[in-house]
Amino acid sequence: MFERVREDIQSVFHRDPAARNAFEVLTCYPGLHAVWLHRLAHGLWGFGWKWLARLVSNFSRWLTGIEIHPGAKIGRRFFIDHGMGIVIGETAEIGNDVTLYQGVTLGGTSWNKGKRHPTLDDGVVVGAGAKVLGPFIVGAGAKIGSNAVVTKEVPPGATVVGIPGRIIVKSDDEQEAKRQAIAEKFGFDAYGVSQDMPDPVARAIGQLLDHLHSVDDRLEGMCSALKALGSDYCAKELPALRDEDFAEVKDAAGDKPAA
Ligand SMILES: CC(C)(COP(=O)(O)OP(=O)(O)OC[C@H]1O[C@@H](n2cnc3c(N)ncnc32)[C@H](O)[C@@H]1OP(=O)(O)O)[C@@H](O)C(=O)NCCC(=O)NCCS
Numbered sequence: 408m409f410e411r412v413r414e415d416i417q418s419v420f421h422r423d424p425a426a427r428n429a430f431e432v433l434t435c436y437p438g439l440h441a442v443w444l445h446r447l448a449h450g451l452w453g454f455g456w457k458w459l460a461r462l463v464s465n466f467s468r469w470l471t472g473i474e475i476h477p478g479a480k481i482g483r484r485f486f487i488d489h490g491m492g493i494v495i496g497e498t499a500e501i502g503n504d505v506t507l508y509q510g511v512t513l514g515g516t517s518w519n520k521g522k523r524h525p526t527l528d529d530g531v532v533v534g535a536g537a538k539v540l541g542p543f544i545v546g547a548g549a550k551i552g553s554n555a556v557v558t559k560e561v562p563p564g565a566t567v568v569g570i571p572g573r574i575i576v577k578s579d580d581e582q583e584a585k586r587q588a589i590a591e592k593f594g595f596d597a598y599g600v601s602q603d604m605p606d607p608v609a610r611a612i613g614q615l616l617d618h619l620h621s622v623d624d625r626l627e628g629m630c631s632a633l634k635a636l637g638s639d640y641c642a643k644e645l646p647a648l649r650d651e652d653f654a655e656v657k658d659a660a661g662d663k664p665a666a
Pocket of ligand 1: 533566
């Protein structure tokens, strides 16, 4: 038990630069008090002492301003910063190393019994005031922006902002890898053409590369289908693009071709 308490305190130091010492964390962090009281309430709930569990949970709400239903399943090193106004529903599930800020709701959108609240996988961060509503999964490491309203599944690693929540960062480097692959295929240097480039021209080129990738995939598929039908139409190699081919264009633009 003390081990768990110690790691709870450590998780505050990792995630709140304002934390000064263990005594202060132990006594002045309502998020921690709410988590500890929830562990007690959840245990009582599991034993079938449901009224007592609700009573403990209600006491915790009165003390901390954080309402966690005793049925909610919460992993290790869960950190609630500030806390006031948080509501976590009965069937919510929270993985390890999850962080919530004040005003977050992990709620349901229906009155049906059964799973109706979200599941937050490991390492998810939910910003102040965000509402995550419904029985879907928020993938590991995803970030929900402050005041976002999220009602659909969020892929691992994605960042979601706004109402309704929209993804602003792809979950992994898959998109980037695809762009790089297609850029290399066409002899184009895609250096710096990434999703988070603020340059609109670079973004447009990125979109073109994505489109080229889709077209390329489709052509590959058609070629395989033709081959399966006995055609050798796709046996011919595509002509390679060479730098010299662009020399005239570069000259016309007053630019010297690369040596
Ligand atoms: C969503 C969040 C995690 C994104 O952080 P990030 O990955 O560093 O992203 P950026 O700050 O570079 O922002 C990326 C884009 O999203 C926008 N954005 C960021 N947070 C947003 C939010 N909550 N709502 C709407 N748009 C948001 C930015 O304006 C930016 O838009 P642009 O590309 O058009 O300029 C962060 O902004 C956030 O909301 N964190 C919660 C923090 C919190 O609640 N703190 C409370 C402390 S008391």
